[in-house]
Amino acid sequence: MKRSFIREILEAIDEETISFAGGLPNSLLFPVDDLKSSANNILKKRDVWQYSLSNGIKSLRKKIAKEYCKEGFETTSDNILITTGSQQALYILARYFEKRSIVLEAPSYLGAINTFKLNNLKMKIALLKTDGIEIKTFEKAFEKAKLAYLIPDFQNPTGTTYSKSKREEVAKIVKKNNGLIIEDSPYSELFFEEKNRSISSLIPNNSFHLGSFSKTLSPSLRIGWIRASKKLIQELLVIKESIDLHSCGLSQHLLNEYLKDDKKYQMHLEILRKFYKEKSEYFCKQLDTYLPEFSYIKPKGGMFVYGEFKGIDSFELLNKCMKKKVVFVPGCEFYLNNKNFYEIRFNFTNSSLDDITKGIKIIAEEIRI
Numbered sequence: 001m002k003r004s005f006i007r008e009i010l011e012a013i014d015e016e017t018i019s020f021a022g023g024l025p026n027s028l029l030f031p032v033d034d035l036k037s038s039a040n041n042i043l044k045k046r047d048v049w050q051y052s053l054s055n056g057i058k059s060l061r062k063k064i065a066k067e068y069c070k071e072g073f074e075t076t077s078d079n080i081l082i083t084t085g086s087q088q089a090l091y092i093l094a095r096y097f098e099k100r101s102i103v104l105e106a107p108s109y110l111g112a113i114n115t116f117k118l119n120n121l122k123m124k125i126a127l128l129k130t131d132g133i134e135i136k137t138f139e140k141a142f143e144k145a146k147l148a149y150l151i152p153d154f155q156n157p158t159g160t161t162y163s164k165s166k167r168e169e170v171a172k173i174v175k176k177n178n179g180l181i182i183e184d185s186p187y188s189e190l191f192f193e194e195k196n197r198s199i200s201s202l203i204p205n206n207s208f209h210l211g212s213f214s215k216t217l218s219p220s221l222r223i224g225w226i227r228a229s230k231k232l233i234q235e236l237l238v239i240k241e242s243i244d245l246h247s248c249g250l251s252q253h254l255l256n257e258y259l260k261d262d263k264k265y266q267m268h269l270e271i272l273r274k275f276y277k278e279k280s281e282y283f284c285k286q287l288d289t290y291l292p293e294f295s296y297i298k299p300k301g302g303m304f305v306y307g308e309f310k311g312i313d314s315f316e317l318l319n320k321c322m323k324k325k326v327v328f329v330p331g332c333e334f335y336l337n338n339k340n341f342y343e344i345r346f347n348f349t350n351s352s353l354d355d356i357t358k359g360i361k362i363i364a365e366e367i368r369i
Helices: 005-012 032-042 058-070 085-096 110-118 135-145 164-176 230-244 249-258 262-290 314-322 353-368
Strands: 080-083 101-106 122-129 147-150 180-184 207-212 224-227 295-297 304-308 343-347
Touching: 032 249, 058 080, 058 224, 058 249, 080 085, 080 230, 085 110, 085 180, 085 207, 085 224, 085 230, 101 110, 101 135, 110 122, 122 135, 135 147, 135 164, 147 164, 164 180, 262 304, 262 353, 314 343, 314 353
Parallel strands: 101 122, 101 147, 147 180, 180 207
Antiparallel strands: 080 224, 207 224, 295 304, 304 343
């Protein structure tokens, strides 16, 4: 098994490199002053330096549960397991379902693919369409596997968002087969138009819903969570305890303090959405201007623009662009068979407007040489 290609790219670049590679939130938008104030409020308290509960501090779990209830998704603190980022949530679930069959979108999140490989899950694929997973293929594969991993909101890598009808169809198939889905939702709050209802809310007893503060507040805090039935949470807790006892207590207490003012957090999310929407529109405008041959899906939220150059090997293009200090991720890295060499994923959130223009111009020049 090999390392993540994206992590290798990030290690290879320097400060002069224009990176459209990693799924990095823009550090200019981290609410540093508010987080610093929250940290100052908790650091004098001795209990924040003590061991914590394995499922996470109850007050933070209550706050997360409250957000689900706002959407009509009945949830209590007992339905929440705090994890060390949503990546650990994936690992816990992969251990729980070790050696099982699982249905994935194609393409899918590289971190999930590697985690499932590590835990010997047998992966089956169903292709993504512009409105979500291809239903006939999904249904056929799910009838046997009875387990699926899906990213319905601003999917990584494609940015695809499932339509309302597609979400309902998936939920119906899962319920009919008495199966389970792992719904990964790190980008669901980064919508540009309106928030979508999760598939998990339609089938609360047949789902694991994964969330994270990495894309909305700070990835350095390493706090994510799993929302599931109380019974399933108790079973996952055994695995969580064996890995690290509990996620970082300091990060949990800091987040809990910050989230006491919900209006402040909601205002922060509004700023993020506006900023990323403008970045997305600017990125797409530069693509249309300098790379009209690039066929892509216009994002409705999230952090990525995904598409293809017909007849152009994305790995060869990356090697040429790296010499000019521009990087991106070839789409074949997100497939099990590594065969889709013409596709590319661009991250639009982390580069300045000037760097976006400069980087896209360099890619255009390398294509036309």
